[in-house]
Amino acid sequence: xxxxxxxxxxxDFWVSPFGQRCRIALAEKNLxxxxxxxxxxxxxxxxxxxxxxxxxxxVFLHDGRPICESLAILHYLxxxxxxxxxxxxSDAHARAHARLWxxxxxxxxxxxxxxxxxxxxxxxxxxxxxxxxxEALRTLEAELGDKAYLAGEAFGFLDLAVVPFxxxxxxxxxxxxxxxxxxCPRLVAWARRCGERESVARSLHPPEKVYEFVGYLKNxxxxx
Amino acid sequence: xxxxxxxxxxxDFWVSPFGQRCRIALAEKNLxxxxxxxxxxxxxxxxxxxxxxxxxxxVFLHDGRPICESLAILHYLxxxxxxxxxxxxSDAHARAHARLWxxxxxxxxxxxxxxxxxxxxxxxxxxxxxxxxxEALRTLEAELGDKAYLAGEAFGFLDLAVVPFxxxxxxxxxxxxxxxxxxCPRLVAWARRCGERESVARSLHPPEKVYEFVGYLKNxxxxx
Numbered sequence: 267x268x269x270x271x272x273x274x275x276x277x278d279f280w281v282s283p284f285g286q287r288c289r290i291a292l293a294e295k296n297l298x299x300x301x302x303x304x305x306x307x308x309x310x311x312x313x314x315x316x317x318x319x320x321x322x323x324x325v326f327l328h329d330g331r332p333i334c335e336s337l338a339i340l341h342y343l344x345x346x347x348x349x350x351x352x353x354x355x356s357d358a359h360a361r362a363h364a365r366l367w368x369x370x371x372x373x374x375x376x377x378x379x380x381x382x383x384x385x386x387x388x389x390x391x392x393x394x395x396x397x398x399x400x401e402a403l404r405t406l407e408a409e410l411g412d413k414a415y416l417a418g419e420a421f422g423f424l425d426l427a428v429v430p431f432x433x434x435x436x437x438x439x440x441x442x443x444x445x446x447x448x449x450c451p452r453l454v455a456w457a458r459r460c461g462e463r464e465s466v467a468r469s470l471h472p473p474e475k476v477y478e479f480v481g482y483l484k485n486x487x488x489x490x
Numbered sequence: 491x492x493x494x495x496x497x498x499x500x501x502d503f504w505v506s507p508f509g510q511r512c513r514i515a516l517a518e519k520n521l522x523x524x525x526x527x528x529x530x531x532x533x534x535x536x537x538x539x540x541x542x543x544x545x546x547x548x549v550f551l552h553d554g555r556p557i558c559e560s561l562a563i564l565h566y567l568x569x570x571x572x573x574x575x576x577x578x579x580s581d582a583h584a585r586a587h588a589r590l591w592x593x594x595x596x597x598x599x600x601x602x603x604x605x606x607x608x609x610x611x612x613x614x615x616x617x618x619x620x621x622x623x624x625e626a627l628r629t630l631e632a633e634l635g636d637k638a639y640l641a642g643e644a645f646g647f648l649d650l651a652v653v654p655f656x657x658x659x660x661x662x663x664x665x666x667x668x669x670x671x672x673x674c675p676r677l678v679a680w681a682r683r684c685g686e687r688e689s690v691a692r693s694l695h696p697p698e699k700v701y702e703f704v705g706y707l708k709n710x711x712x713x714x
Contacts, residue, residue: 319594319629331583338589345582358569359555365562370543405543 274299275327277313279306281479283376283430284336285324286469290426291340293465295350337368340423353423367409367416368427374402375431382441383480386489396442400449407450414459425460429470432457436473437480498523499551501537503530505703507600507654508560509548510693514650515564517689519574561592564647577647591633591640592651598626599655606665607704610713620666624673631674638683649684653694656681660697661704 276292278285278301292299304313304323316325316332326333326342333342344353354361381395406428410416416424435446435457447454460466500516500523502509516523528537528547540549540556550557550566557566568577578585605619630652634640640648659670659681671678684690 319590328583333583333586334590335586335593338586338593341589342582342586345585358566359552359557361569362557362559362562362566365565366543366558369559369562 286430289469510654
């Protein structure tokens with residue numbers, strides 16, 4: 267976008283797991299950037315110009331040129347800043363594996379989470395969303411297995427892509443009336459391990475604050 | 491998967507746009523492989539073992555190791571066979587742009603297409619799917635602009651990712667009662683241009699055959 271400021275900017279919204287994974291990635295790469303918190307109820311001209319297709323955050327601006335979609339932003343950070351620590355593994359098969367699971371988290375965990383708050387409480391569709399959420403979390407836990415991190419022995423691409431959803435676990439639990447700790451103890455231990463990392467701790471928000479925000483979403487956009 | 495055959499195999503289903511984009515990519519890269527057509531109404535042990543998460547085609551097997559999800563397969567082909575012609579552009583920004591639009595086609599065109607055949611004919615939800623399909627195709631046409639190809643002046647990643655949907659245009663038209671040629675003449679011209687390419691011509695099926703298959707889908711899985 268002609269005339270935009272030089273440097274690195276992230277159009278973001280504090281509670282978005284998609285924005286958070288970009289923040290964690292930028293921190294892991296030690297890339298200094300200016301966060302541009304967006305008001306999603308009154309979208310800025312900058313956001314609408316930067317992402318005219320989806321009109322959504324996150325958008326990463328590199329010298330004014332927009333990169334949209336969080337997983338594409340993570341790929342871009344590796345490709346445009348090859349001198350910084352790589353997020354994706356170097357092996358082609360491991361890269362494909364990481365992409366598969368990041369996409370799984372977006373399609374299953376996020377999608378079931380949205381249905382949990384949007385659908386009417388106590389109905390069968392919400393109960394179905396709860397069952398699918400538990401199944402998705404169990405599938406992720408099985409993928410974690412005995413490893414310290416989803417990416418293997420060290421924190422990596424897949425961990426930073428998935429860990430933002432853990433700040434939503436409390437909200438999922440209260441909406442779905444289940445305990446993530448009971449169904450997926452190893453996943454909860456992994457979330458704690460990730461949370462000790464500075465890049466993660468600084469990018470996520472307290473689960474109670476996320477739950478409060480989910481209440482606002484439910485009240486404003488949920489089925490009545 | 492231990493004990494699997496050496497070489498390159500593609501678990502596929504003839505009419506799948508996701509499988510077709512892999513076939514086109516393999517042809518563009520001159521990579522010889524064995525296609526393994528799957529019976530999706532009776533999934534093979536091989537498919538279930540290769541893609542236990544989604545249980546879907548396409549799956550690419552490289553010396554028995556599975557790569558799942560079509561866009562991940564395209565990335566893998568570039569990364570595992572760097573000596574073959576690259577599918578993705580080399581510039582980081584252009585790569586991000588290609589990923590954004592391939593994802594757009596999957597999320598909008600395919601998703602609206604599924605609603606078009608699945609939903610009851612003549613109802614408001616189906617009419618809504620039709621409107622969204624027309625909007626998605628217009629958005630793709632605007633992205634094409636005056637370029638010869640979605641990827642620019644030469645056929646590339648984005649073209650091979652999107653072109654399989656063009657074999658479904660006839661089915662979309664008949665289900666939605668609209669003419670793609672009328673609403674998106676440049677997109678239709680682009681589809682013809684792509685169809686002249688050998689890799690595309692050999693991978694896609696006649697629109698009438700696709701329409702016949704969509705009729706089978708509608709009859710078997712559509713809302714009654």
